[in-house]
Amino acid sequence: xxxxxxxxxxxxxxxxxxxxxxxxxxxxxxxxxxxxxxxxxxxxxxxxxxxxxxxxxxxxxxxxxxxxxxxxxxxxxxxxxxxxxxxxxxxxxxxxxxxxxxxxxxxxxxxxxxxxxxxxxxxxxxxxxxxxxxxxxxxxxxxxxxxxxxxxxxxxxxxxxxxxxxxxxxxxxxxxxxxxxxxxxxxxxxxxxxxxxxxxxxxxxxxxxxxxxxxxxxxxxxxxxxxxxxxxxxxxxxxxxxxxxxxxxxxxxxxxxxxxxxxxxxxxxxxxxxxxxxxxxxxxxxxxxxxxxxxxxxxxxxxxxxxxxxxxxxxxxxxxxxxxxxxxxxxxxxxxxxxxxxxxxxxxxxxxxxxxxxxxxxxxxxxxxxxxxxxxxxxxxxxxxxxxxxxxxxxxxxxxxxxxxxxxxxxxxxxxxxxxxxxxxxxxxxxxxxxxxxxxxxxxxxxxxxxxxxxxxxxxxxxxxxxxxxxxxxxxxxxxxxxxxx
Amino acid sequence: xxxxxxxxxxxxxxxxxxxxxxxxxxxxxxxxxxxxxxxxxxxxxxxxxxxxxxxxxxxxxxxxxxxxxxxxxxxxxxxxxxxxxxxxxxxxxxxxxxxxxxxxxxxxxxxxxxxxxxxxxxxxxxxxxxxxxxxxxxxxxxxxxxxxxxxxxxxxxxxxxxxxxxxxxxxxxxxxxxxxxxxxxxxxxxxxxxxxx
Amino acid sequence: xxxxxxxxxxxxxxxxxxxxxxxxxxxxxxxxxxxxxxxxxxxxxxxxxxxxxxxxxxxxxxxxxxxxxxxxxxxxxxxxxxxxxxxxxxxxxxxxxxxxxxxxxxxxxxxxxxxxxxxxxxxxxxxxxxxxxxxxxxxxxxxxxxxxxxxxxxxxxxxxxxxxxxxxxxxxxxxxxxxxxxxxxxxxxxxxxxxxxxxxxxxxxxxxxxxxxxxxxxxxxxxxxxxxxxxxxxxxxxxxxxxxxxxxxxxxxxxxxxxxxxxxxx
Ligand SMILES: Nc1ncnc2c1ncn2[C@@H]1O[C@H](COP(=O)(O)OP(=O)(O)OP(=O)(O)O)[C@@H](O)[C@H]1O
Ligand SMILES: Nc1ncnc2c1ncn2[C@@H]1O[C@H](COP(=O)(O)OP(=O)(O)OP(=O)(O)O)[C@@H](O)[C@H]1O
Ligand SMILES: [Mg+2]
Ligand SMILES: [Mg+2]
Numbered sequence: 039x040x041x042x043x044x045x046x047x048x049x050x051x052x053x054x055x056x057x058x059x060x061x062x063x064x065x066x067x068x069x070x071x072x073x074x075x076x077x078x079x080x081x082x083x084x085x086x087x088x089x090x091x092x093x094x095x096x097x098x099x100x101x102x103x104x105x106x107x108x109x110x111x112x113x114x115x116x117x118x119x120x121x122x123x124x125x126x127x128x129x130x131x132x133x134x135x136x137x138x139x140x141x142x143x144x145x146x147x148x149x150x151x152x153x154x155x156x157x158x159x160x161x162x163x164x165x166x167x168x169x170x171x172x173x174x175x176x177x178x179x180x181x182x183x184x185x186x187x188x189x190x191x192x193x194x195x196x197x198x199x200x201x202x203x204x205x206x207x208x209x210x211x212x213x214x215x216x217x218x219x220x221x222x223x224x225x226x227x228x229x230x231x232x233x234x235x236x237x238x239x240x241x242x243x244x245x246x247x248x249x250x251x252x253x254x255x256x257x258x259x260x261x262x263x264x265x266x267x268x269x270x271x272x273x274x275x276x277x278x279x280x281x282x283x284x285x286x287x288x289x290x291x292x293x294x295x296x297x298x299x300x301x302x303x304x305x306x307x308x309x310x311x312x313x314x315x316x317x318x319x320x321x322x323x324x325x326x327x328x329x330x331x332x333x334x335x336x337x338x339x340x341x342x343x344x345x346x347x348x349x350x351x352x353x354x355x356x357x358x359x360x361x362x363x364x365x366x367x368x369x370x371x372x373x374x375x376x377x378x379x380x381x382x383x384x385x386x387x388x389x390x391x392x393x394x395x396x397x398x399x400x401x402x403x404x405x406x407x408x409x410x411x412x413x414x415x416x417x418x419x420x421x422x423x424x425x426x427x428x429x430x431x432x433x434x435x436x437x438x439x440x441x442x443x444x445x446x447x448x449x450x451x452x453x454x455x456x457x458x459x460x461x462x463x464x465x466x467x468x469x470x471x472x473x474x475x476x477x478x479x480x481x482x483x484x485x486x487x488x489x490x491x492x493x494x495x496x497x498x499x500x501x502x503x504x505x506x507x508x509x510x511x512x513x514x515x516x517x518x519x520x521x522x523x524x
Numbered sequence: 525x526x527x528x529x530x531x532x533x534x535x536x537x538x539x540x541x542x543x544x545x546x547x548x549x550x551x552x553x554x555x556x557x558x559x560x561x562x563x564x565x566x567x568x569x570x571x572x573x574x575x576x577x578x579x580x581x582x583x584x585x586x587x588x589x590x591x592x593x594x595x596x597x598x599x600x601x602x603x604x605x606x607x608x609x610x611x612x613x614x615x616x617x618x619x620x621x622x623x624x625x626x627x628x629x630x631x632x633x634x635x636x637x638x639x640x641x642x643x644x645x646x647x648x649x650x651x652x653x654x655x656x657x658x659x660x661x662x663x664x665x666x667x668x669x670x671x672x673x674x675x676x677x678x679x680x681x682x683x684x685x686x687x688x689x690x691x692x693x694x695x696x697x698x699x700x701x702x703x704x705x706x707x708x709x710x711x712x713x714x715x716x717x718x719x720x721x
Numbered sequence: 722x723x724x725x726x727x728x729x730x731x732x733x734x735x736x737x738x739x740x741x742x743x744x745x746x747x748x749x750x751x752x753x754x755x756x757x758x759x760x761x762x763x764x765x766x767x768x769x770x771x772x773x774x775x776x777x778x779x780x781x782x783x784x785x786x787x788x789x790x791x792x793x794x795x796x797x798x799x800x801x802x803x804x805x806x807x808x809x810x811x812x813x814x815x816x817x818x819x820x821x822x823x824x825x826x827x828x829x830x831x832x833x834x835x836x837x838x839x840x841x842x843x844x845x846x847x848x849x850x851x852x853x854x855x856x857x858x859x860x861x862x863x864x865x866x867x868x869x870x871x872x873x874x875x876x877x878x879x880x881x882x883x884x885x886x887x888x889x890x891x892x893x894x895x896x897x898x899x900x901x902x903x904x905x906x907x908x909x910x911x912x913x914x915x916x917x918x919x920x921x922x923x924x925x926x927x928x929x930x931x932x933x934x935x936x937x938x939x940x941x942x943x944x945x946x947x948x949x950x951x952x953x954x955x956x957x958x959x960x961x962x963x964x965x966x967x968x969x970x971x972x973x974x975x976x977x978x979x980x981x982x983x984x985x986x987x
Contacts, residue, residue, distance in 0.1 A: 054719045055719075056715065056718040056719060058706055058707075058711060058712070058715045059706065059715070060718070061718055062718070063718060063719065063721065096934070098930060098933070098934060101933065102534075102535070102536070102929065102930045102933040102934070103707070103930060104707065104710070104711055105711065106711050106715040106716045106718065106719060107719070108716075108719050119934075120934045122931070122934075124927075126927070127927045127930065127931055128931065129931065130873060130876075130928050130931045130932045130935065130937075131876065132876045132879075135946075136946065139946035140932075140935060140937075140946075141935050141936070142944070142946070143943045143944050143945060143946055144935060144936045144937050144938065144943060145936070146941075146942065146943055146944050147944060148944055149944055149945060149946060149948055152946055175879075189935065190935070193935065193936060347890075350893075350894065351893075352890045352893065352894070367893075367896060368896075371894075372894045374890075374891075374894070379887045379890065379891055380891055380894070380895070381891070382888075382891050382892060382895055382897060382912065382916070384701050384702050384703065392895060392896075393895060393896055396896050396897075396900070423703075424702060424703035424704075426702075426703070426704075426923060427703060440895075533866075534929075534939075535866060535870075535929045535932060535933060535937070535939055536925070536926050536929040536930075538866055538867065538870040538929075539870050539873055539874065539925040539926070539928055539929045540922050540925040540926065540929075541870075542867075542870040542871055542873075542874040542925075543874045543877060543921050543922065543924070543925040544918070544921065544922070544925075545874075546874045546875070546877075546878065546921075547881070547917065547918065547921055550878075557793070560793040560796055560797060561793075561796070568800065587922075596867070600871065600874075603871070606841060606844070606845065607845055607848070607850060607853070607875075608845065609841060609842050609845035609846065613837045613838050613839075613840055613841015613842065613844065613845070614745055614746045614748070614749050614837055614840060614841050614844065615749055615834075615837045615841075617746055617749075618746075618749055661753055662753060662833070663801075663830060664801060664805075664826050664829075664830060664984075664985075667801065667805050667806050667823070667826055667985075668800065668801065668804055668805055668806065669804045669805065669806055669818070671816075672800065672804035676800070695914070695915070695918065698911065698915045699915060699918060699919055699922075702915065702919045704919045704922045704923055704926075707926060708922070708926075
């Protein structure tokens with residue numbers, strides 16, 4: 039109201055928003071404006087409401103996502119495109135060409151022009167396919183993200199909302215995706231949510247900081263904000279270029295004395311894992327010893343998840359697999375890549391208590407452990423929420439927490455730190471380290487080379503469905519980051 | 525929030541209804557052979573199972589609570605069964621249309637305000653009437669021996685009430701606990717009141 | 722169904738889906754008024770012939786289906802055969818009373834089910850969901866929101882299958898699969914069902930949001946990536962169906978195999 043109704047100025051004033059059945063507001067009187075061609079980065083701790091905020095700015099809430107909300111003034115842009123945080127939410131059609139055609143249909147483009155335009159948008163994001171009538175499910179993670187961008191470009195948007203588009207991509211994929219965004223974002227407005235800011239910083243000109251209560255506490259030119267609020271950034275767990283340097287967790291390569299080379303916890307020989315009757319992973323030989331911290335690395339689609347899901351017996355496999363336990367399921371805990379696949383109960387609390395109840399622990403003991411776990415993983419306020427209603431980062435933490443709660447002997451995790459802010463990443467790493475010190479063997483898939491560098495005592499490098507390097511002496515010896523481009 | 529707005533189906537409602545219908549269509553398709561196999565017992569044990577065929581409409585209506593949902597669900601379920609090549613083929617479509625319409629009518633009588641066990645069971649019963657009307661013509665129902673016909677009808681009523689009255693009610697109650705129903709129902713005034721704190 | 726459907730080059734694949742849909746479903750109305758057993762017998766023969774030539778199933782599946790359908794159709798008529806009304810008793814034992822009339826009616830019913838199953842199968846195996854729903858929008862003016870709803874829902878099917886796998890895996894990983902006993906089993910089954918439903922609902926919601934984020938409009942006009950039109954095959958189809966149906970009627974009056982020209986007569 040107070041502001042001009044300039045054509046290309048959008049945003050909200052005094053936004054109030056609460057989720058149904060919750061008695062606290064997520065946003066209380068938040069105001070935010072943006073103009074054409076601005077490149078804005080939204081930063082904030084996990085769970086502070088960044089994704090929800092983008093929903094509001096784009097008008098998806100309350101139009102498609104009905105939420106109790108109110109604003110004093112609101113101006114929603116007409117032409118925008120949205121990359122969702124959850125990769126599974128992205129697509130509405132099964133085939134690549136149909137996905138883009140769907141947008142063209144909505145824009146009422148005549149049919150004759152469609153095939154040519156589909157090719158045009160695919161070229162724009164450099165997605166090269168033999169035949170564009172290909173099932174989206176068969177694309178790798180990186181290709182899917184590019185397609186997602188191509189399909190929103192087909193909307194010819196003035197404004198792009200990007201909600202952590204690279205959380206699941208390997209370093210190379212991340213790099214190329216941001217290059218694409220930079221190229222196509224040149225004369226458009228960009229509003230980006232991202233925890234990892236190294237790749238984004240150079241083409242951003244404005245930074246907005248949220249605190250854990252969903253308030254905007256700083257908003258201004260990039261350099262200004264980042265220097266002025268440096269200390270705050272750490273406190274709110276926001277990733278910044280020096281975040282790792284400030285982390286007090288292990289800096290040096292881990293010493294390997296605690297590893298007991300005489301007692302393997304897992305031995306694989308001629309191990310073949312199948313997906314849909316096709317051999318998708320082959321491991322000739324792999325031995326993991328008690329007390330190790332194993333990092334499984336490799337590009338998107340290399341077969342990392344396939345390997346560990348095979349180990350867990352979730353996929354059909356062939357060959358020899360040996361545990362030193364009578365009932366491995368009681369000793370080994372697993373965390374899925376997609377946290378939603380982990381959840382089988384209806385509240386955060388039950389999810390944590392689940393395996394304890396199976397063990398028939400006393401109610402007091404369960405209550406005690408669950409509360410402690412909620413505290414550690416920063417989920418206190420979400421205690422009674424349904425796991426699916428958490429933010430992406432919270433889901434990830436809950437899935438890890440539910441696996442760690444009964445102190446397993448072996449913990450296998452598929453990308454346990456994706457989508458986390460710096461504070462939670464460090465907290466998780468501290469917890470893993472503590473577990474390891476208590477004798478747990480940790481096996482984790484990760485794209486975060488800094489974790490590998492600091493913690494891994496054993497690096498397994500996977501590519502094309504095989505182990506191409508198996509280095510028992512940690513990362514240094516394995517020769518740096520050369521794998522990224524190999 | 526005007527009242528009128530809440531009664532119009534939005535895209536989410538339509539998609540959820542159809543997906544639910546599809547799940548049940550799949551269940552029907554898988555149930556089909558079981559149903560066919562108990563038939564030769566002659567004692568109409570199949571009639572007990574018949575009730576499951578009415579489940580889509582009350583289930584969807586309970587979930588979304590808007591006009592048209594019950595009819596849409598039952599029709600889509602029948603269409604799905606047809607496209608999955610269920611036994612009976614095109615016949616199912618007619619049954620689906622009529623059952624859906626009857627089911628819907630019951631919810632309409634209560635103006636989509638009441639969704640108690642009895643109303644849901646009544647809607648299952650209405651769908652049953654629809655199926656009997658069609659069966660009278662298509663399956664020569666009146667030509668059965670009297671005692672047999674009565675046995676048949678009793679079994680069908682029991683089946684309909686259990687499988688399409690109580691079962692969907694229990695299932696939706698279970699789903700409510702999972703929280704997915706929350707985002708399907710209109711935002712309440714209490715939810716808005718939080719914003720005035 | 723990819724590997725079951727053998728031949729997409731068959732004529733019926735090329736027929737306009739709306740036309741195919743309307744005509745096949747109107748057959749139900751037609752045969753509802755046929756009470757002549759001979760007509761039904763002959764119709765079954767001709768529809769079987771049609772099925773053999775037009776069905777999209779590959780050979781061994783195709784034969785198996787006919788056999789199965791025949792048996793199941795007779796099953797479905799069993800109540801009528803064993804407990805139906807009638808005067809000319811053939812067989813009587815306690816409650817079971819088989820009469821000529823009820824036998825005729827039973828066979829009539831069985832054949833009806835048989836025919837409709839065959840027709841349904843021909844339709845289902847030669848009609849792909851995507852062109853079908855596009856055609857419903859374009860020829861029958863089914864509102865875009867319902868047709869796209871159906872399209873999106875059908876596209877979720879394979880994902881739902883995967884989802885079932887994920888749920889099973891989760892149960893396994895979390896130790897639920899290790900519990901034994903009746904209670905644990907029923908608990909597990911209810912969990913499965915609820916999780917399946919909850920997941921499908923969530924997926925539907927997400928898809929709706931994704932569609933609206935891509936400016937899907939339920940009301941405004943749109944263009945179509947696939948345009949389904951008419952062709953000479955539609956004429957062939959019409960012709961083939963007409964021949965099949967009329968031959969049934971003609972043969973039944975020329976070569977009546979049974980004396981039951983109206984099974985409703987006493
Ligand atoms: N449907 C819902 N019902 C109740 N609470 C919800 C719902 N969805 C999200 N929340 C809560 O709202 C808060 C903000 O969620 P949001 O997804 O916007 O966070 P975010 O900042 O994007 O976090 P992340 O960085 O982890 O993605 C979280 O605390 C979450 O638990
Ligand atoms: N559900 C599936 N069905 C069929 N193929 C699959 C499926 N999931 C993965 N694949 C294929 O198996 C191969 C290995 O996939 P996998 O998920 O193990 O890779 P990853 O190394 O975990 O990659 P990311 O870093 O993206 O998680 C890929 O080529 C992928 O396309
Ligand atoms: Mg988020
Ligand atoms: Mg993976």
